[in-house]
Amino acid sequence: MRYVISLALVMAALWLGLSGLFKPVILAxxxxxxxxxxxxxxxxxxxxxxxxxxLFSWRLPVxxxxxxxxxxxANLDVARAVFNPRGHIHQRVLRVPAKQSRxxxxxxxxxxxxLTPGTVSLRLEGNEIVVHALTRAGAExxxxxxxxxxxxxxxxxxx
Amino acid sequence: xxxxxxxxxxxxxxxxLVGILGGVGLLRFPDFYSRLHAAGMTDTLCALMIIAGLIxxxxxxxxxxxxxxxxxxxxxxxxxxxxxxxxxxxxxxLKPEGEQSSNN
Numbered sequence: 001m002r003y004v005i006s007l008a009l010v011m012a013a014l015w016l017g018l019s020g021l022f023k024p025v026i027l028a029x030x031x032x033x034x035x036x037x038x039x040x041x042x043x044x045x046x047x048x049x050x051x052x053x054x055l056f057s058w059r060l061p062v063x064x065x066x067x068x069x070x071x072x073x074a075n076l077d078v079a080r081a082v083f084n085p086r087g088h089i090h091q092r093v094l095r096v097p098a099k100q101s102r103x104x105x106x107x108x109x110x111x112x113x114x115l116t117p118g119t120v121s122l123r124l125e126g127n128e129i130v131v132h133a134l135t136r137a138g139a140e141x142x143x144x145x146x147x148x149x150x151x152x153x154x155x156x157x158x159x
Numbered sequence: 160x161x162x163x164x165x166x167x168x169x170x171x172x173x174x175x176l177v178g179i180l181g182g183v184g185l186l187r188f189p190d191f192y193s194r195l196h197a198a199g200m201t202d203t204l205c206a207l208m209i210i211a212g213l214i215x216x217x218x219x220x221x222x223x224x225x226x227x228x229x230x231x232x233x234x235x236x237x238x239x240x241x242x243x244x245x246x247x248x249x250x251x252x253l254k255p256e257g258e259q260s261s262n263n
Contacts, residue, residue: 018224018225018228071204078184078196078197079184081184081196085187093255111235111238111239111242114199114238115202115203115237117196117202119196121242122255132195132245
């Protein structure tokens with residue numbers, strides 16, 4: 001029940017943010033569609049922490065802020081490769097361990113690797129991620145395991 | 160307000176520049192997998208800077224909420240698309256260049 005209510009609240013906030021119209025008819029339509037969507041989600045059994053980032057953890061925004069910084073750094077590295085492809089590109093395929101215990105956080109980790117330019121997750125095989133890295137710096141960044149540790153930290157709170 | 164304008168123009172022009180660099184990289188990089196990384200630049204920093212610049216132009220309004228949502232969805236869907244492309248290429252038998260190292 002807690003999840004249904006929180007999902008409805010998130011959807012209501014989203015609806016208000018997107019519509020911005022506060023006329024009674026429109027508001028009633030909004031309430032009806034939120035109720036319908038919440039009921040459908042409950043019937044489809046897609047309700048819970050995994051489907052609602054708002055409930056996930058207060059650590060998520062902290063992680064996102066760090067991730068944005070990583071994206072900026074990785075972009076500069078790939079930009080250097082654009083100016084000097086021959087000198088800077090050093091492609092490698094690596095296997096890195098995904099130590100996270102839950103599927104959701106392992107996917108978060110793999111997606112974060114893909115999101116930072118210069119590294120793309122090719123496969124997620126059990127507890128290992130196969131990564132394609134464009135440059136030396138990109139490969140070293142993934143191998144250092146810092147991002148994996150941060151995702152583990154993200155997971156700790158949400159158990 | 161001039162500070163906000165300068166900052167937002169810096170972000171908008173910077174985002175455009177990153178987008179152009181990503182396009183140049185797409186042409187200059189040697190093979191499929193490396194080109195994927197160039198496309199990653201336009202997916203991330205380019206979109207990030209342009210939308211941040213637009214939010215500064217829009218100010219505190221419902222418009223900025225919509226812009227922030229566009230960015231959020233973009234940052235969730237673009238890695239999925241990149242991964243799907245890479246995985247499809249791998250399944251099709253296109254081997255990545257370079258050394259294949261197992262653990263470390």
